[in-house]
Amino acid sequence: MLRKNQQFLTQVYMASDMAVIQASFLLAWWLRFESGLFGFxxxxxxxxxxxxxxxxxxxxxxxxxxxxxxSPKRRKRFADDFIRVMQTHVIGFFLLLGAMYFAKEINISRSYLFLYMALSVFLIVLYRYGVKQTLRVLRRKGYNKQYMLIVGAGALGRRFHLNMQHYPELGYEIVGFLDDELEWKKGETEYPEVIGKLRDLRAVLDRFKIIDEVILALPYGDSDKYPELMAVCEQAGVHIMIVPDYYDFLPTRPVFDNFAGMPLINVREVPLDLAANRFFKRLFDILFAALAIIVTSPIMLAVAIGVKLTSPGPVIFKQERVGFNRRTFSMYKFRSMRAPMADEDDEDTGWTTENDPRRTKFGAFIRRTSLDELPQFFNVLLGQMSVVGPRPERPYYVEVFRDQVPNYMLKHHVRPGITGYAQCAGLRGDTSIEKRIEYDLFYIENWTFLFDIRLVFITIYKMFTDKNAY
Structure with missing residues (x-):
């Protein structure tokens, strides 16, 4: 049933893409030759x-x-779909140019081709995004469901069930568990019923024809049972997925590789390890930072004057932070606190808190609106920071947190950012360091260009609404 549905959806997507491509052809024709926008x-x-x-x-x-x-898209992110659309049409465009060259076709307008390609990509991405969002809404309401059976009611299987409850937009419903040791009826626990033993798998699949996928979530010691269970599922035509018993040690998106003819799991390969991804992220950083400096230069001038007029001391505050590959650098900010007196201890190990007595009145305003962060665009141009990434911390706290917070040092695998996923989630100021690291690691392991764009827009909104910045 599942495979038939997937084949049908594949055919629908292919027909829709062809229809959109031909609609783009007509729209590009009208814009180029009949609208008058490009001359006659x-x-x-x-x-x-x-x-x-x-x-x-x-x-x-x-x-x-x-x-x-x-390929099936229910479990995929839209960012993955976007990348595939771009790859498909860039390759397709060059293949088209090659075909036109061999056919000696020289009369096609180049500006028309550009419009045609741009409209094709834009409209396909737009309609696919609309379809994905519509399906997510429908699945939340209980439509377009797919049904799962979990083999293994132990900690691993129950954890998988609980995690699935956080993603109702995926449209999965758990029919029940199979387990040889544990047993409970429907309603006795918060989990679905244990409907049989492992040996009952074939009978359960015959009884529940609606089951689309079987999740094997057995402890490591029972891995010898997998071949027989997988054979039963394949004979029934049901898709199989395995939850490894050691998944707690893996990142959110491990990479599966092949080495010497053996399948391997690359535990910590991140998207920005790829040179192409680093290049495009750096190019975006340079272009965005340069534009931001130009656009906000009047604001930065006004803030500099405000800092100078409201308190004695330097306009720019430089603070040592730990960045990419654990190297330190000087991070720039507009000074928002009073300058320390000559007889005061200027060792910077204090944590900024709400109603901090060190802040000036003008400093409280620029911190609340994040205007004090604007000079960090110069750090971006210097290559010390990125527009989006984990926020850098002072060396003193890095030494404290590296032993107290699991995986804390992994944040230094990428350039620190002016804004980050944790900050967009409201984790600023005096908030949980452990939670921040969870968000930072998710960002590092799931980076995409669209993810960066999304976080930039969220940050602009948060500048005026965030209550945790002080």
Whole structure:
């Protein structure tokens, strides 16, 4: 049943993509040749363009099939879909140019081709996003469900069930458990009923025809039972997934690799380990920081004057922080606290708290609105920071937290950021360090360019609404 549904959805997506590509062809034709926006150009007959549009549609569908664009999407993030769409159409565009070259087609307008490609990608991404969001809403309401059976009612299986409850938008319902040791009826616990023993798997699959997937969540010591259980599932045509008993040691998105003919799990490979990802993130940082400095230069001038007029001392406050690969650097901020007197201890190991007596009145304002962070765009241009990333901490606290907070030092695998996932979630000021690290690690292990863009927009909104900045 599940595989038939997936085949049907694949066909629907392919037909929809072809329809959108041809709609993009018509819209690009109108914009280029009939709207008057680009001046009047007498084109060759539209039927020649239409032939090449059909050719491109076929190329795009074939490329999408090869690249995995039409694989099942229920468990995938939209960012993954976006990347596949971009890859498919970039490759398809160059294949189209190659086909046109060999066909000696020289009469197609280059500006038309650019419009056609841009509209195709934009409209496909737009409709796919709309479909994904619509399905998420419907699944939350109980429609478009898929049903799972969990083999193993121990800690691992129960943990999987509890985690699934946090993602109702995926549309999965647990039919029940199979287990040889534990047993309970429906309603006796917060978990679904244990409906049989492991040996009952074949009978349960025959009885519950609605089961689409079986989750094998047995303890490590029972791994010898997997071959027989998998054979039963495959004979019944049911999809199988295995929850490893050591998953607590793995990051959120481990990478599966193959080495010397053996499958391996790469425990800590992150997206920004790839040179291409680092290049695009750095390019975005430079362009965004340069634009931000230009746009906010009047604001920075006003803030500098405000700092100078409201309290004696330097306008810019420099503080040593630990950054990429545990190297220290000087992070710039507009000074928001009074400068220490000559006889005061200036060792900076204090934690900023609400109603901190060291703040000036103007400093409280620029901290609340995050305007004190604007000079850090110069840190970004210098390569010491990124626009988005884990917030850097002072060396004193790094030494304290590295022994107290699990995985704390992993945040230094990437450049620190002006803003970060933890800060967008409200974890600023005097909030849990453990929670911040959880969010930082999730960001590091799940980085995408779209994730950065999303966090930038959230940060702009949070600048005026966050109550934890002081």
């Amino acid at each position: 150009v007498y084109p060759i007959p539209i039927k020649y363009y239409f032939v090449w549009s059909l050719v491109y549609g076929a190329i795009a569908l074939l490329t999408g099939l090869i690249s995995g664009l039409y």
